[in-house]
Structures are given as C-alpha cells and as structure tokens.
Amino acid sequence: MDRAIFGKRLEQIRLERNLSQAKIANLCGLATSHYSMIEAGKRNPNFDTMLRIAEGFRIPLADLLRDDELSGYVSYDGETNNVIALMESLPTDARKFAVRLMKAFSDSHK
Numbered sequence: 001m002d003r004a005i006f007g008k009r010l011e012q013i014r015l016e017r018n019l020s021q022a023k024i025a026n027l028c029g030l031a032t033s034h035y036s037m038i039e040a041g042k043r044n045p046n047f048d049t050m051l052r053i054a055e056g057f058r059i060p061l062a063d064l065l066r067d068d069e070l071s072g073y074v075s076y077d078g079e080t081n082n083v084i085a086l087m088e089s090l091p092t093d094a095r096k097f098a099v100r101l102m103k104a105f106s107d108s109h110k
Contacts, residue, residue, distance in 0.1 A: 004041035009066070011039050013057055028056030048099045051087065060088055
C-alpha cells in the first residue's frame with residue numbers, strides 16, 4: 001500500500017473516532033512525531049508498528065490495511081493471509097516475539 005494512501009486511511013480512522021494524533025500515538029505506544037509522519041505519508045511503518053497502530057485503534061490489521069480507494073482490501077496470497085490471521089490471534093508479547101523471529105529468519109536469507 002502506498003504511504004500516502006495508508007496515511008489517509010489512518011487519518012480517516014482517527015477522525016472517525018474523534019482522536020487527536022497525540023492520543024492515538026499514546027495508545028499505540030509511539031511518539032506523536034513518529035505517528036504524525038506516518039499519517040502524513042512521510043514515513044513507512046514496519047510490520048510491528050502497523051500491528052501497534054491496529055492495536056491502538058482496536059481493529060484487526062486487515063481493517064487497517066483496507067484500501068477503499070483501490071479495490072476495497074489489500075490483496076495477499078493465501079500464505080500471507082494465514083500469517084496475518086495467526087499474528088492477529090496472538091497476544092501482544094507473542095506477536096513481538098514472532099516479529100523478531102521472522103526478522104531474524106528474513107535477515108539470515110538475504
């Protein structure tokens with residue numbers, strides 16, 4: 001998903017919930033300046049940050065990645081959808097651990 005489109009999606013959700021950038025950043029455990037740059041489309045969030053934002057909004061990651069301007073949803077292959085579903089089912093600490101494992105695995109295959 002394009003950074004600008006993702007940022008607009010975040011802004012849309014935040015405004016629908018009447019939240020300030022400072023409030024949602026706090027709920028996500030992010031610095032307000034970091035969240036602001038993501039929402040402005042100036043920064044690409046990593047997977048862990050996207051999970052934190054989804055948790056802050058209390059929505060599934062798939063809903064966060066929804067793209068109404070394009071096709072309605074970001075399309076992934078079956079295996080990627082399985083990984084997303086598994087990650088969403090884990091508690092926060094387990095997700096963080098799984099992300100570290102995936103990063104280590106990815107780094108070892110570069």
